[in-house]
Amino acid sequence: MTTNATECLLQLCDEQFQLEDYQSGVPRWCSGCGDNAILAAVQRLCRDEALRPEKTVFVSGIGCSSRFPHYMKTYGFHGIHGRALPVAEGVKMARPDLTVFVNTGDGDCCSIGAAHWIHAIRYNMNLTVFLHDNQIYGLTKKQASPTSPIGTKSNTTPRGSYLEALNPVSVTLGVQNVSFVAQAVDWIPEVLFDIVKAAYHHRGLSFVRIVQRCPEWLPKSFDPWLHDPNRVQILAHANGLHPSAALSRTYKNQLEHDPSNIHRARELAGDSVNIPVGILYRNPEVPCYEDLIRPDLLRTPELTRSVLDSEMDKYTIWP
Amino acid sequence: MEADTQAHVAFFLTGRRTDAEPEPVEGLGLRPALLAGYRDLAALRYDFPLVLTARGGELERVQSLSAIFDEALTRVCTGAGAADAAALRHLGLRLEREIRGLVVGGFRGLLSAAWSAAAAAMESKGEAGPADRLRRLRAAVTVEGELADCDEALPARLVRHAWAAVQSRKAASFQRRLERLVLRLGEILEADFERSEAGRSAARLKASVGGGFAGAFDFDSLSRTLATARPRVAFSESRRRRISDLLATLRSQRFFSAPKSGGADSGVAEKPFEFQFASCGEALASLRGRMPALVALARAIVVAELEIEGLYSEARHDGLFRGFGDNGLDPQDLAAFPDYLVCVNASCLHGDEHAQLLEVLSSGLPIKVLLQIDDILEESPYGEGNLTTGTRSRQVASMAMGLNEVYVLQAPASHLYRFREPILRGLRLAGPALFSVYSGASGATSDLPPYVLAAAALESRAFPAFAYDPSAGPNWASRFTLEANPRLELDWPVQPLVYEDEQHQRVTVDLAFTLVDFVACDRRYARHLARVPRAKWNSHLIPVDEALSRERKGLPDSVPCLWMVDERDVLQRVLADERLLREARRCREMWHSLQELAGVHNSHAEALLARERRAWEARAQQELPAAVPIVTVASAPAPASSSARGVAPAAEANAGPERSPDESYIETQRCSTCNECTNINNKMFAYDSNKQAYIADLDAGTYAQLVEAAESCQVAAIHPGKPRNPREPDLDALQKRAAAFR
Structure with missing residues (x-):
C-alpha cells in the first residue's frame, strides 16, 4: 500500500520515544522476580511501536503483577481484585482510541476474577491481556493459587495442595470467540518480546499466559524447565514465531505449529511434561464486541438529545 | 479468363x-x-435493455433485464409445482419479450412503468393468464430503475450512472469524516470555553443547571470556587484561532454536499461544485480555479486530525503546513475528493478540444473522460474515396496508453454491460481515465440497430475492445488485456x-x-x-x-x-x-x-525463440558426434549444492562470536531483566537500550561481585571468566564457584 506524501512528512515529524519515556519509578518487586522481564518486554514494545503515553492505558487488578501500571509512565488503573478485565473493557468501550493492556495474576484472573475472564474472552474486545502466572499468591506471602501444582505447600495448604492445577491456556482455548492465545516464559526474553508484540498487533482479545518465576516463595518451582531447555517446546511457524539461530541452538525442542489450528492448540496446551512456548492460536476473523455493538453513527449532541428524549418519553404520563 | x-x-x-x-x-x-x-432484437434474449438502479453495490447498479427475470423466475419457481413453474416461466419470458419490444419501440422510463404497460398489452391480447401468476412474478422482482437500451445516449448514461455510484460512496466516506472533524473541533473549543472565566461565570453555571433547581445552588460561590481551579496548561490564542479557521474551512467546503445529520452549524454555505462537464476545456478551467480551495481543505483536514489527536505542534507543523500543496497534491491526497467527469463526442473533437483532451489525460489529475464515437466509418476529410475506419478513435486510445499512467478502456456500447467492472475500476482509480466507446448509433448510414452495429464493430476488429490499467502491475503483460475480443489469436x-x-x-x-x-x-x-x-x-x-x-x-x-x-x-x-x-x-x-x-504472436518473443532454437540446434549438431545425449546439457546438478553452500555461511554468521572460557561476559540476549546483578553493582552491570544487562565496567567491582552476580542470575547468563586482579582475597574459592558458569 502506498503512503501519500503528507503522511510521510507527518511521520517525519513524529516523536521518537526512548525506553525511559515509559519508565516510572523503581519497581518494588523482589530481585529476580519474573515481573521485571515482563515489564522490560512491554516497555520495549511501547518504544518500538511508538505508543504515545497519553494514548496508552494499563489496567490491573490486585497482586504482585498488578503493580505493573505504577511502573509505566502511561495512564493506568490499579483496580480491585479480579476486576481488571471489566475495568479495561469499560475503558475500551468509552475510549476506543486508546491502546489498553491488562496485567493480571493467576489469583486475580483465575480465582476471584474467573467469571470476568471467561466473558472477556467471549466478548473479544481489542485488549492485550498478560496473565503473570507465578502459581502462588506472592503479595500476601505465599498462599496456593488456582494454578499452583498439586502438592504445593503454602500457608493455606501446609500439607500440600490437594487439587490439580487449573491450566489457564486450556481454559481460554475452550471459550467461544477466543481469538488469540499464546504462552511465554519470563526466562526467554527474546521469545517473550516476540509474543508480546504479536499479541499487541492482534485485533481482538490477546491472551498471553506468561509463566513467571517467584524467587521468593517458589524459588525451585520451574527449575526442571529452567535447567533443561529441552522441556521448553518452542512453537514455530511461518504465521507464528520465527526463533533466531542463536535461540535455536539452546532450545532445540521446536515444533511446527500452525496457529490457525485450534484442535492442535488444545492438544499442545494440555502437555504436562513440556511447556509449549509460542502462539498457540490466532484467528483474526473473530469479530470484536465493540465493532458489533457500536453503530456507525457519530455521537453528536443532537443524537444524544434525541436518545435521551426517547428514553424520557418512556416515563412521560400523557394526559 | x-x-x-x-x-x-x-x-x-x-x-x-x-x-x-x-x-x-x-x-x-x-x-x-x-x-x-x-x-428482430425484441425476440432475442441478450444483455439489453439495462436497468439503471439507485440502490445496492456499485456493480449491482447496472443490471440486465434478462438477469433480473432469471433471478425472479428462480425465486418464484422454487417450491412451485412443475406445471405451475412451467407456466410461470412461460409467462415471465413472454413478459420480458414484451418489455424488450416496448424499449426497442422507443419506450423510456422506469421498469415498473414498462412492466405495467407490457402486462396491459398482454392482457389485451389475452396472453397474461391468471392474475395471480403475474402478481407473484411482480412480487419476485425487487429491482427498480430506469430502462436503458443500446442507443446513442447509452454510453454517457451508463458511465454517468457508474460515476455517480463511485462518487456517492466517496462522498459518504468524506462526509462522515467531515462531520467527525467538525464535531471534535467544536468540542475542543467548547472545552476551552468551559475552562474560561466566561464559562465559569455564575450566569453560565446557572444556565447549565436549568430552571428546575436554580434556587438550590449558590452559583456565585460555585463560580468563585471554580475560578481558583485554573487549568495548568493554558489554551493559546493561536490554537484557538487555528481551530476556528479550520472549522470555517471545513464548513464552507463545496466539494461535497453537506452531511445530512450535521446539525445547523455544519451546513454548507453555498451550493456544491459541479463535477460533470461537456468539454475538457471547461473541466480543466474549473479544476484550476478550485485548486486553491482544494489545497486549503486538504490541509485543514490533516491539521484538524492532528489537532484532535493533540499532536499539532506549532514549532514542528506550522512551517510544514505553510508550504502545503506548493508542489501540487499527491494522487493519494486527491483521491479523497470528487473526480471530474467529461463526456465528449468524437465529432466535437477538433482543434482546441483535442489539445485539451491531451492535456487532461497527461495531467495526472483525477479527470475521467468518456469519448463517445458514433461513427467509425466516417468519410475522410481529405477527399472522396478515402476511409478513416476508426483511426480517429484509435489515435486517442493509443495515445492515452502511450502516456503510461492513464487508465484506458475501449469498448463498443454493445459490450458495456460486460465491462461494468473495468468501467468501475477506471472510475475508482486515482488519476485520469479514458473510456472510448463506439455507440453504433451512426444515424442513417445503416439499417442495423446500434446494438448489432456496435457488436459487429468488435467482431470485425474495426473497434477492438481492450483495457490498459496502469495500476495492475509493472509491465504490459499485467496492464494490458485484449481478452474480450473473439478468437484473439486469429486475424x-x-x-x-x-x-x-x-x-x-x-x-x-x-x-x-x-x-x-x-x-x-x-x-x-x-x-x-x-x-x-x-x-x-x-x-x-x-x-x-x-x-x-x-x-x-x-x-x-x-x-x-x-x-x-x-x-x-x-x-x-x-x-x-x-x-x-x-x-x-x-x-x-x-x-x-x-x-x-x-x-x-509477439514478434520479439518469436524472434528470441527462433534464435534460441537455432542455437540449440547448432549445439546439438556439434555434440552429436560425441554421442552425448542432448538432455545432459540442462541437467547440471550444481544449483542444489551451491544453494546448500550458500546457507552455511549465513548460519555461521548467526552463530555469534566464539567466547573464551577466560572471558567475563553476559549473554545479553538471554537476560530477563531481574535486577539481581544491577542490585549487586550498578556500575559494573548496566542495562542496554532494551533493558538487558551487559558488563559496563569490569574494573568497577570485584571478582567476588561478579561471581555473586553469576550465582544470582536467574537464567545463568553471567559468565565470570578469570579474575583480573590476582591480589583479590579468596581467589581460589571464588574461581571454584565461578567454574560452574564457564
Whole structure:
C-alpha cells in the first residue's frame, strides 16, 4: 500500500520515544522476580511501536503483577481484585482510541476474577491481556493459587495442595470467540518480546499466559524447565514465531505449529511434561464486541438529545 | 479468363461496373449473412435493455433485464409445482419479450412503468393468464430503475450512472469524516470555553443547571470556587484561532454536499461544485480555479486530525503546513475528493478540444473522460474515396496508453454491460481515465440497430475492445488485456453459417467476419460492393479473408466475395473492391499491433525463440558426434549444492562470536531483566537500550561481585571468566564457584 506524501512528512515529524519515556519509578518487586522481564518486554514494545503515553492505558487488578501500571509512565488503573478485565473493557468501550493492556495474576484472573475472564474472552474486545502466572499468591506471602501444582505447600495448604492445577491456556482455548492465545516464559526474553508484540498487533482479545518465576516463595518451582531447555517446546511457524539461530541452538525442542489450528492448540496446551512456548492460536476473523455493538453513527449532541428524549418519553404520563 | 470473371476482376480493381454485371447493391437491403439471425432484437434474449438502479453495490447498479427475470423466475419457481413453474416461466419470458419490444419501440422510463404497460398489452391480447401468476412474478422482482437500451445516449448514461455510484460512496466516506472533524473541533473549543472565566461565570453555571433547581445552588460561590481551579496548561490564542479557521474551512467546503445529520452549524454555505462537464476545456478551467480551495481543505483536514489527536505542534507543523500543496497534491491526497467527469463526442473533437483532451489525460489529475464515437466509418476529410475506419478513435486510445499512467478502456456500447467492472475500476482509480466507446448509433448510414452495429464493430476488429490499467502491475503483460475480443489469436473471428440450399439441404460453412463485412453494413460504401447473380457464381469468387491472406502478383485470377442476405433472408454473394480490401489490410495491421501488446504472436518473443532454437540446434549438431545425449546439457546438478553452500555461511554468521572460557561476559540476549546483578553493582552491570544487562565496567567491582552476580542470575547468563586482579582475597574459592558458569 502506498503512503501519500503528507503522511510521510507527518511521520517525519513524529516523536521518537526512548525506553525511559515509559519508565516510572523503581519497581518494588523482589530481585529476580519474573515481573521485571515482563515489564522490560512491554516497555520495549511501547518504544518500538511508538505508543504515545497519553494514548496508552494499563489496567490491573490486585497482586504482585498488578503493580505493573505504577511502573509505566502511561495512564493506568490499579483496580480491585479480579476486576481488571471489566475495568479495561469499560475503558475500551468509552475510549476506543486508546491502546489498553491488562496485567493480571493467576489469583486475580483465575480465582476471584474467573467469571470476568471467561466473558472477556467471549466478548473479544481489542485488549492485550498478560496473565503473570507465578502459581502462588506472592503479595500476601505465599498462599496456593488456582494454578499452583498439586502438592504445593503454602500457608493455606501446609500439607500440600490437594487439587490439580487449573491450566489457564486450556481454559481460554475452550471459550467461544477466543481469538488469540499464546504462552511465554519470563526466562526467554527474546521469545517473550516476540509474543508480546504479536499479541499487541492482534485485533481482538490477546491472551498471553506468561509463566513467571517467584524467587521468593517458589524459588525451585520451574527449575526442571529452567535447567533443561529441552522441556521448553518452542512453537514455530511461518504465521507464528520465527526463533533466531542463536535461540535455536539452546532450545532445540521446536515444533511446527500452525496457529490457525485450534484442535492442535488444545492438544499442545494440555502437555504436562513440556511447556509449549509460542502462539498457540490466532484467528483474526473473530469479530470484536465493540465493532458489533457500536453503530456507525457519530455521537453528536443532537443524537444524544434525541436518545435521551426517547428514553424520557418512556416515563412521560400523557394526559 | 471467362467474360464473367473479367467483369468481376475489373470491378475489383477499379470499383466500377462496366456493364450490367455485377449489379449494384443499393436498395437491396443487404446485411452480412452472419447477422441474418439478429433481425428482430425484441425476440432475442441478450444483455439489453439495462436497468439503471439507485440502490445496492456499485456493480449491482447496472443490471440486465434478462438477469433480473432469471433471478425472479428462480425465486418464484422454487417450491412451485412443475406445471405451475412451467407456466410461470412461460409467462415471465413472454413478459420480458414484451418489455424488450416496448424499449426497442422507443419506450423510456422506469421498469415498473414498462412492466405495467407490457402486462396491459398482454392482457389485451389475452396472453397474461391468471392474475395471480403475474402478481407473484411482480412480487419476485425487487429491482427498480430506469430502462436503458443500446442507443446513442447509452454510453454517457451508463458511465454517468457508474460515476455517480463511485462518487456517492466517496462522498459518504468524506462526509462522515467531515462531520467527525467538525464535531471534535467544536468540542475542543467548547472545552476551552468551559475552562474560561466566561464559562465559569455564575450566569453560565446557572444556565447549565436549568430552571428546575436554580434556587438550590449558590452559583456565585460555585463560580468563585471554580475560578481558583485554573487549568495548568493554558489554551493559546493561536490554537484557538487555528481551530476556528479550520472549522470555517471545513464548513464552507463545496466539494461535497453537506452531511445530512450535521446539525445547523455544519451546513454548507453555498451550493456544491459541479463535477460533470461537456468539454475538457471547461473541466480543466474549473479544476484550476478550485485548486486553491482544494489545497486549503486538504490541509485543514490533516491539521484538524492532528489537532484532535493533540499532536499539532506549532514549532514542528506550522512551517510544514505553510508550504502545503506548493508542489501540487499527491494522487493519494486527491483521491479523497470528487473526480471530474467529461463526456465528449468524437465529432466535437477538433482543434482546441483535442489539445485539451491531451492535456487532461497527461495531467495526472483525477479527470475521467468518456469519448463517445458514433461513427467509425466516417468519410475522410481529405477527399472522396478515402476511409478513416476508426483511426480517429484509435489515435486517442493509443495515445492515452502511450502516456503510461492513464487508465484506458475501449469498448463498443454493445459490450458495456460486460465491462461494468473495468468501467468501475477506471472510475475508482486515482488519476485520469479514458473510456472510448463506439455507440453504433451512426444515424442513417445503416439499417442495423446500434446494438448489432456496435457488436459487429468488435467482431470485425474495426473497434477492438481492450483495457490498459496502469495500476495492475509493472509491465504490459499485467496492464494490458485484449481478452474480450473473439478468437484473439486469429486475424478475423470465424463463425459457422448454416443455410438451406436449393435442394433444401442444410449446409454449414465457416465464415470469417472481416472489416469488409462491417463496412458492407454502411450504405455510404455501397458503391464499393456489387452483387453477383446466382447464375454467375463460380470458383473465382473467394472469401475476403482468403483474398487478404493471398499475395497478389499481376492480374488477379480470383476476387473477394462476401456472403450476405437480402431483406427476405435470401443468400447473396457480393463482390468487394480493392479499396475495401486495402482498408481491411490496414485494420489487420492495427489488430496485429494490439495482439503484440497483449503478447499474442509477439514478434520479439518469436524472434528470441527462433534464435534460441537455432542455437540449440547448432549445439546439438556439434555434440552429436560425441554421442552425448542432448538432455545432459540442462541437467547440471550444481544449483542444489551451491544453494546448500550458500546457507552455511549465513548460519555461521548467526552463530555469534566464539567466547573464551577466560572471558567475563553476559549473554545479553538471554537476560530477563531481574535486577539481581544491577542490585549487586550498578556500575559494573548496566542495562542496554532494551533493558538487558551487559558488563559496563569490569574494573568497577570485584571478582567476588561478579561471581555473586553469576550465582544470582536467574537464567545463568553471567559468565565470570578469570579474575583480573590476582591480589583479590579468596581467589581460589571464588574461581571454584565461578567454574560452574564457564
